Amino acid sequence: MGQFIRGASAENALARLESVETLADLQSITEALRDQYGVDHMVYHWVNSDGEQFGCGTYPQAWVTRYLDQGYLRIDPVIKGCYQRFHPVDWKRLDWSGKAVRMFLQDARAHGLGHQGYSVPIRGPNGQFALFTVNHSCTDAEWETFSQMHRRDLIMLAHDFNHAALRLEPGRTPREATPLSPRELEALTLLALGYNRAQAANALSISEHTLRVYIESARHKLGAQNTTHAVARAMQRGIIVV
Amino acid sequence: MGQFIRGASAENALARLESVETLADLQSITEALRDQYGVDHMVYHWVNSDGEQFGCGTYPQAWVTRYLDQGYLRIDPVIKGCYQRFHPVDWKRLDWSGKAVRMFLQDARAHGLGHQGYSVPIRGPNGQFALFTVNHSCTDAEWETFSQMHRRDLIMLAHDFNHAALRLEPGRTPREATPLSPRELEALTLLALGYNRAQAANALSISEHTLRVYIESARHKLGAQNTTHAVARAMQRGIIVV
DNA sequence: ATCGCACTCCCCATTTTCGGGGAGGTGCGT
DNA sequence: ACGCACCTCCCCGAAAATGGGGAGTGCGAT
Known part of the structure; x- marks a missing residue:
């Protein structure tokens, strides 16, 4: 050696x-x-x-x-x-x-x-x-x-x-050019915890339609193909903690 | 000072x-x-x-x-x-x-x-x-x-x-109770990358039905409520890398 | 050699999500 | 004062996922 x-x-x-x-x-x-x-x-x-x-x-x-x-x-x-x-x-x-x-x-x-x-x-x-x-x-x-x-x-x-x-x-690094809003983060976090949209909307005390808007915009910001992808990306980037 | x-x-x-x-x-x-x-x-x-x-x-x-x-x-x-x-x-x-x-x-x-x-x-x-x-x-x-x-x-x-x-x-640092099979891991990984079930099945060269079986069993092993939850848990535990 | 487990395929009906659209209110920074 | 980003609500149809069922192959281990 x-x-x-x-x-x-x-x-x-x-x-x-x-x-x-x-x-x-x-x-x-x-x-x-x-x-x-x-x-x-x-x-x-x-x-x-x-x-x-x-x-x-x-x-x-x-x-x-x-x-x-x-x-x-x-x-x-x-x-x-x-x-x-x-x-x-x-x-x-x-x-x-x-x-x-x-x-x-x-x-x-x-x-x-x-x-x-x-x-x-x-x-x-x-x-x-x-x-x-x-x-x-x-x-x-x-x-x-x-x-x-x-x-x-x-x-x-x-x-x-x-x-x-x-x-x-x-x-x-600067992929997070468009940071997610607090509500978007909350929505994704709940989804990552296993809530479906109805449950997540209920947990946030908003309508399911509103929740969908958050998920949609989060998906676009993250460049994700679908909800699962968005949650995965958010976790991967460390912007949501489960 | x-x-x-x-x-x-x-x-x-x-x-x-x-x-x-x-x-x-x-x-x-x-x-x-x-x-x-x-x-x-x-x-x-x-x-x-x-x-x-x-x-x-x-x-x-x-x-x-x-x-x-x-x-x-x-x-x-x-x-x-x-x-x-x-x-x-x-x-x-x-x-x-x-x-x-x-x-x-x-x-x-x-x-x-x-x-x-x-x-x-x-x-x-x-x-x-x-x-x-x-x-x-x-x-x-x-x-x-x-x-x-x-x-x-x-x-x-x-x-x-x-x-x-x-x-x-x-x-x-949670422990891995029941380890996932290779196919289950592949399936979850593809889903985390934004593939839908049809695309993932195609990527793995198996039928969509088979893919579903993997996702189901992975979900049960992970104690997850749905697919998104399963992917989130797998990522959180570090058993899939995206 | 037998058992278990992973792998593969298929059916059904029901629930959930997706992907567009529109519309009004608030609060913050310039 | 203005814009901008955020938050909130609603419509629709089409597409995808879910939750059960069953059934046959192989491989490795006991």
Whole structure:
């Protein structure tokens, strides 16, 4: 295993992260950090199921392509595990059972990924979700030492990468150009809680017709196809809390 | 202004945060940190629209009560501003216009809050959203110096407070009783993406009748009242990613 | 090898939602 | 004082979802 260099050497990269201007800059920083920390791979990427992709890192291009083509986003236990956690997670603590998952793992190994991993979930406004991951091949004990030693560094790195990414891709954030009105939010919230329109209208002490107007306008503002879609988008963007 | 102590002195509190066992512990840590950093106030609190409250800090009790009673949650520019940002924000950069907001500000001052503030937004799984705030009275230049010097400390503190809070309140992370089958998850995912039943069935290359069976069984497993509710629950539990 | 579970298909009638339209009142910021 | 966004109410027909029922295939586990 490479030498695990301490925080001080990461300061350069931290400083560079704050003034990143292009995705290529971000990419070169992941490579520099990978070398500084002496690990096999370091990756930052946005997690979107809708095909949009944003990320950088040192995974082989073949693996990135395959990952997307195969729809591994929906299989990868790292995604699922991090989605339900706040704190960074060691890959060993995830659930790797299941046929599809085992095949995924095998495929990952075949593409040169190490069996040790440590991933930091990051959440931004409007339901943004991203991951910052370090990947390596070494013994469990060595990995434990590494991850414990650099845990805080990695959290800060994840934070800085996300900050840089949000600066580079402002188009992802200001989707809420038309914010929902209080009544619209209330309406969607009740629907998300399982109320039907009659019940929701009753709960808000308004007519069902009025409720429909709210749902309709919320749907238009959210660019949603139907009520379920509107509720899903509102939840995804974090503008309603259930 | 008090002396702004550097990161090293915060290490004690960081260590204590990792082993916190009660809300009172968390409370005492905010007080210790306030004194260490030499600021007027330091606060961590959950932001829930549904009235549930979880938090700790050094704001006067009278202010906390008033804040809740008056529903300032929906007025406070700090909440709104942080909700739309990823990076910590200086209160001066927020939008303080509006009649209600000005009255809110006046009320805050009257309750002993300083005019300088720096707030760190934190997001967890299941749409959790929390804030970590430091508040003080000093000149703009002094505050600028302070916030720049301790920015990274405050981000890590926010992270650790949230981690501790999530450990203390596991009730916010519901467990998955009966796991959904792959097809059920696919079905719900497509619905969350705005597909209607015919489109979803087509996308999965199955009959609409079959799709209905999945939705039905998923609804039962999730204890949901209707399709929208089922999708909302699945998203809330993080078992589908949209 | 048997059991359970996931997967697939089909019927019925009833309830709910959708997608347009119009119309009047309030309160806030410029 | 004006506009603008919000809130509230109502009409219609067409489309979609719901809630039951039954019935056959395969796969993995006990």
